[in-house]
Amino acid sequence: GADPNAQMRSGATPLILLAQHGHxxxxxxxxxxxxxxxxxxxxxxxxxxxFAAKNGHEKILDLLLQRTHDDIDKYTAKGSWPLHAACVKGYGLAVEILLKYKANPQQATKEGKSLIAICAEEKHLDIIEILLNQLGGSAYFTQSKTNSFWPIWLASARGYFDLTHRLVELGANPKEMLGQAGATPIHFAAHFLNLKAIDILLSIDSSLVHLQDFTGATPLFYACQKYTNKQCIPVVSKLVNTKSINAVALLRPLTKRAPPQSIDDIQPAIQACFFITLLAPLDLIPSSSSDLSNMLIAKGARRRKHHILRFMHSNSHNNHKREQEKPISSNKKNFDALV
Known part of the structure; x- marks a missing residue:
């Protein structure tokens, strides 16, 4: 009879073809x-x-695994494998079948991204539940920073309310920092102006509003960097009204180097102007020029005080652009020189 394992030049067999198309x-x-x-x-x-896992053909997948599952976790040339493909595509039943045949739920991509993180990125909450049940629930989040941080970081950054809440319930640490910048989930939720994620994180622990990254930047500072986006206002309002925050403390990040997300080609003085004008309507800084002047002088901002005061009293952003003085220096400076 015919050879069922005969391969084309692409390496495909009749079984591969049928599994791919669900026959x-x-x-x-x-x-x-x-x-x-x-x-x-x-x-x-x-x-x-x-191919059966990637395309969600669960019956075929089960039939194939009944025959053999020795290489169930073997990578493809592109770094994928059956369980990974099913997680990316969101095929929960295929994931359950693969786990039944001892697929490894802790296997990560060659870049180090876990399956939990991948599901968080794709917003597959049901598959996260399946994987965590297999992994032992909250024990999973004590294994490594990569495992514990990335899923909740992705959920927070993208504003996935239910997922953020569930991950914290299962043991993800909302204070865990990431990489060289030291940002936490609430920093990234603020950076991407995701109010729902901020709401759930602060409902879990209101002290998160005070967290600083390695540069000293708070979540509020991250949100204020998005001053050109109208969604910045409710996020800033939420952050500043969560706790009683000292205005001088809010300015503290300006004494340190700017976080990685800062826009280098905008003058630091102008960034500070936007930062302060966002806070002024919320009664977080003195409204009078003299009081503000004294506060800025106390912070060592004599050289650029006039830029900030002038901007606060301009009628609009367009008026400010027309009246703006030339930059103090042609050299780019970061926030170290601002206050």
């Missing part, structure tokens, strides 16, 4: 042949099992 009955017929091998891979390292 369950034909797959059953081929698997009745004793020599039919589901583990054969094409030139890209993808097997029939991989």
């Amino acid at each position: 369950t009955e034909l797959v059953q017929i081929l698997l009745e042949h004793p020599k039919c091998d589901p583990s054969i891979r094409d030139v890209n390292g993808a097997s029939a099992i991989y």
